[in-house]
Amino acid sequence: MTAGGVTTHAGAWIRQNLFRNARDSILTVVFGALLAFLTYRALSFVLGEDWEIQRQNMRNSLVGPEISGTDLWAPVIGIWLIAAAVGVMIGALDRSQHADQPGAILDPLRPAHWRQIAYRTVARLWPVFALVVFILLLTGSTTGLLVTLAAMALAFLGRAAGVRLPLGSVRWAALATALAPIVAVLIIRFGFGIDWNDWGGFLLVAFAGAAGIALSFPLGIFLALGRRSKLPVMKGLSVAYIEFFRGVPLVVLLLIGSLVIGLFLPRSLIPSEPIRAVIIFTLFTAAYFAEVVRGGLQSLPEGQEEAAKALGLPAWRITSFIVLPQALRNVIPAIVGQSISLWKDTSLMFIIGLAEPLRLASAFTRQPEFRGQGLITLTLFFAGLIYWIVSFTMSRESQRLERKLGVGQR
Amino acid sequence: MSTEPIAEELRDATVTRGAGGVIIELAQVDKFFGDFQALKDVNMKVGKQEVVVVIGPSGSGKSTLIRCINRLEEHDAGRIVVDGVELSNDIKAIREVRRETGMVFQQFNLFPHLTVLDNVTLAPRQVRKTPRAEAERLGRQMLEQVKIPEQADKYPAQLSGGQQQRVAIARALAMQPKVMLFDEPTSALDPEMINEVLESMKELARTGMTMIVVTHEMGFAREVADRVVFMEEGQIVEVGTAEHFFTNPSEERTKLFLSQIL
Ligand SMILES: Nc1ncnc2c1ncn2[C@@H]1O[C@H](COP(=O)(O)OP(=O)(O)OP(=O)(O)O)[C@@H](O)[C@H]1O
Numbered sequence: 001m002t003a004g005g006v007t008t009h010a011g012a013w014i015r016q017n018l019f020r021n022a023r024d025s026i027l028t029v030v031f032g033a034l035l036a037f038l039t040y041r042a043l044s045f046v047l048g049e050d051w052e053i054q055r056q057n058m059r060n061s062l063v064g065p066e067i068s069g070t071d072l073w074a075p076v077i078g079i080w081l082i083a084a085a086v087g088v089m090i091g092a093l094d095r096s097q098h099a100d101q102p103g104a105i106l107d108p109l110r111p112a113h114w115r116q117i118a119y120r121t122v123a124r125l126w127p128v129f130a131l132v133v134f135i136l137l138l139t140g141s142t143t144g145l146l147v148t149l150a151a152m153a154l155a156f157l158g159r160a161a162g163v164r165l166p167l168g169s170v171r172w173a174a175l176a177t178a179l180a181p182i183v184a185v186l187i188i189r190f191g192f193g194i195d196w197n198d199w200g201g202f203l204l205v206a207f208a209g210a211a212g213i214a215l216s217f218p219l220g221i222f223l224a225l226g227r228r229s230k231l232p233v234m235k236g237l238s239v240a241y242i243e244f245f246r247g248v249p250l251v252v253l254l255l256i257g258s259l260v261i262g263l264f265l266p267r268s269l270i271p272s273e274p275i276r277a278v279i280i281f282t283l284f285t286a287a288y289f290a291e292v293v294r295g296g297l298q299s300l301p302e303g304q305e306e307a308a309k310a311l312g313l314p315a316w317r318i319t320s321f322i323v324l325p326q327a328l329r330n331v332i333p334a335i336v337g338q339s340i341s342l343w344k345d346t347s348l349m350f351i352i353g354l355a356e357p358l359r360l361a362s363a364f365t366r367q368p369e370f371r372g373q374g375l376i377t378l379t380l381f382f383a384g385l386i387y388w389i390v391s392f393t394m395s396r397e398s399q400r401l402e403r404k405l406g407v408g409q410r
Numbered sequence: 411m412s413t414e415p416i417a418e419e420l421r422d423a424t425v426t427r428g429a430g431g432v433i434i435e436l437a438q439v440d441k442f443f444g445d446f447q448a449l450k451d452v453n454m455k456v457g458k459q460e461v462v463v464v465i466g467p468s469g470s471g472k473s474t475l476i477r478c479i480n481r482l483e484e485h486d487a488g489r490i491v492v493d494g495v496e497l498s499n500d501i502k503a504i505r506e507v508r509r510e511t512g513m514v515f516q517q518f519n520l521f522p523h524l525t526v527l528d529n530v531t532l533a534p535r536q537v538r539k540t541p542r543a544e545a546e547r548l549g550r551q552m553l554e555q556v557k558i559p560e561q562a563d564k565y566p567a568q569l570s571g572g573q574q575q576r577v578a579i580a581r582a583l584a585m586q587p588k589v590m591l592f593d594e595p596t597s598a599l600d601p602e603m604i605n606e607v608l609e610s611m612k613e614l615a616r617t618g619m620t621m622i623v624v625t626h627e628m629g630f631a632r633e634v635a636d637r638v639v640f641m642e643e644g645q646i647v648e649v650g651t652a653e654h655f656f657t658n659p660s661e662e663r664t665k666l667f668l669s670q671i672l
Pocket residue numbers: 443446448466467468469470471472473474475
């Protein structure tokens with residue numbers, strides 16, 4: 001397409017969508033002005049402030065004050081591992097989805113495709129990239145830049161490997177992607193021997209949030225199915241569990257975490273504070289997931305299960321092949337909402353004294369050179385920004401997923 | 411056929427027509443929903459390769475009757491035997507009967523999250539443990555039989571009602587059942603799609619499939635039914651050939667009902 005063609009195309013789009021009639025034009029102008037004003041204010045805040053406090057504390061914000069020196073390689077290796085695994089999976093997925101039209105498979109090793117992938121990835125994850133760029137510009141850290149570039153290179157190479165794997169490797173690639181964060185955690189905790197209590201900042205909450213979501217989701221499904229069970233004991237226990245954990249504030253559960261976990265475990269086995277918090281997040285969120293999933297189960301017409309029964313499928317296959325895939329798909333927005341909720345709740349770890357981002361944000365302002373200058377706005381802004389970017393990305397990804405799975409929806 | 415019963419004998423629902431022995435037997439079957447009795451002392455036999463059409467007013471228990479045959483409903487008294495297996499609480503027996511019994515529903519009940527081909531191959535793969543390639547070959551053959559082989563890779567929502575119902579038939583047939591149950595397979599369809607589904611069913615009848623069909627399509631009954639069963643208030647009121655129902659139904663209630671649907 002020529003440049004002129006692009007211009008007329010864009011012109012037509014603008015006329016069609018923004019200035020179709022007088023009312024649309026007025027709305028466009030008014031909201032455009034408002035948007036420009038807000039962008040200006042936000043940018044002048046970000047650019048106008050002196051971010052020295054955040055610049056000096058970047059490492060603290062990201063991994064907490066206890067991880068330093070060579071230990072910093074632990075989270076870096078974790079990120080590289082995850083980046084490579086995700087790359088492999090996306091490649092394998094691309095390959096299997098375009099099995100019958102190999103021309104449509106994007107291969108990162110071909111320059112034309114390379115650019116297309118880069119363009120799409122940035123368009124898809126721009127908030128994350130904006131944050132990374134902001135952090136790199138602020139700190140001016142060459143190591144940081146190299147670490148980031150290496151992560152991107154690994155994702156690209158992973159994808160290149162993924163499209164070269166034999167068809168049908170998607171399952172293994174997905175498994176590897178699921179295992180990568182677990183291996184990353186094991187490397188940090190045991191490979192580098194960084195004690196749970198030394199985890200801090202976004203490393204800590206990312207771990208707590210991801211582990212909490214990954215564990216509470218299956219538990220929630222199990223409870224939802226238990227609640228529908230014909231066995232009275234099963235049903236009663238599920239209902240009791242759900243009602244208990246939904247009825248108590250999360251803050252209370254966190255504060256009495258050792259007591260609650262003591263109900264299930266002997267005292268000597270009660271784990272350290274961060275792990276306890278993860279367990280509490282899991283138990284708490286599972287109750288909410290259970291109700292979300294129950295809603296999904298109820299949304300299915302009776303006929304689905306009947307048709308599956310009439311075909312002679314055994315009960316658990318009906319559940320796993322017919323009922324759950326549809327029920328979960330119907331409640332993706334609520335599932336993601338609950339996940340975002342848990343992600344944000346990880347900041348509550350400050351009340352049990354853990355070095356999570358909000359606690360750190362206020363600690364930075366008590367450092368001698370920054371004390372009493374009202375800089376908490378800056379540090380909290382930064383912490384809030386990261387929380388928001390992750391939440392926003394989850395939300396966008398869920399909408400993508402919904403659109404994708406919407407194929408053939410009745 | 412020398413064993414062909416005379417018209418008088420056919421008036422008893424336990425006298426079968428057709429080539430082989432009895433494949434479905436209901437004896438003194440009662441079914442309650444709470445206090446409400448939906449089936450009252452139902453006695454009926456279906457012979458191998460026989461096509462039985464069940465008619466009757468709304469709420470007369472037609473659906474309940476055929477749903478008891480594959481245990482989507484549990485009967486409360488009496489015996490139901492399908493291909494030598496008596497239905498009880500024994501989950502193995504139930505699954506055995508369901509494997510040999512295909513069912514087609516009024517609302518199609520296709521699995522919307524699976525492609526047409528996956529709808530058709532799911533049960534053979536998961537229940538019969540047929541390898542994927544073999545199941546897909548069989549599945550495409552079944553889709554061929556109901557004349558929609560080209561729709562294999564679409565999702566159910568992308569098909570017309572008539573096509574969906576034919577996929578439902580193919581899905582049931584892919585299990586290679588001995589008996590097919592149809593519960594008003596055409597009553598959710600737009601008129602112009604009814605025929606394509608009836609055609610598939612007629613073809614199936616011609617292949618010698620044993621069928622119980624709840625339908626008010628009397629043209630279909632006339633063409634392929636060996637017997638027609640008229641139900642009212644949970645009971646079998648009258649049995650006979652389609653011709654019998656057209657020409658000289660004996661019960662007043664039957665006449666009244668037929669005058670409404672014909
Ligand atoms: N699950 C149920 N719970 C309570 N009552 C039921 C249930 N299913 C059916 N019934 C009742 O049993 C009776 C027979 O129902 P059935 O569905 O077998 O009738 P039908 O002859 O198929 O009618 P239709 O032509 O409307 O489909 C009806 O009065 C119905 O209300």
